[in-house]
Amino acid sequence: MAYKIKTTENDRSVIEFIESVESLKKKEDAYRLLDIFSETTGYPAKMWGASIIGFGSYHYKYATGHEGDAPLAGFSPRKAKISLYLATGDEEREQLLAKFGKHTTGKACVYINKLADVDEEVLKELIEYTVNVQEKQNKNQEL
Template sequence: MYELKTKETDNSVIEFIEGVDNPKKREDAYQLLDIFTETTGYDAKMWGPSIIGFGSYHYKYASGHEGDAPLVGFSPRKAKISLYFATGDAAREELLKDFGKHTTGKACVYINKVADINVDVLKELILQSVKFLQETYPDSLD
């Protein structure tokens, strides 16, 4: 049976951020930590070895696949900073139009640095993602 790699851990968020090699990316990670914490009201937790997540929910797909995931999160990776928001929400695509310099993948939004984005739109994306997931999975929240 498939086992999720990305699970909540007891690893230190601060130790993880301190381990980021690039000083500017480390500074951005602390800025994002503050923004996500203030906006969600959740404490930051490590998910897997490299994702800083906030809150959690339990999902179950029609296929039977299920698991737990953070409501929102980010990861200061070597190439770019990955931001994790809910997928499948039309409001996300609308908000991204005014977000600033970014690219998107299947589930992630990638930025080079916080200075490239509109922080007010980031806060809206965080709130919209949390709201969307709480409405989609109302019985599974922490």
């Protein structure tokens, strides 16, 4: 059976999704993140799957043959923490994260409790870094 990708760009309303966030503080942070990501990436916000707000897109293809599309950068105001979808690491990313503020990292995400815990200017640098890395990788895959 073929693998069905759940996290695809769709026409759901970003504003309606943010309005559905139960926590008032997370909702406020989501609106601020919407502004930061929109201004920094230059891309409009789009829903990806049921709960990811993404900006721009790129195509990926793994050695296994699995391929698909993903947002260049994005975020999701989840119940426990806010997930930031940023490029995975190299030394430059690690240096930025060292200045970022209170966060944890997973395989491909950076998690924050609230926006006030982090430096917004460093977040903008991380977003710019992410867009540059993803666009460069996408161009290299096209060659």
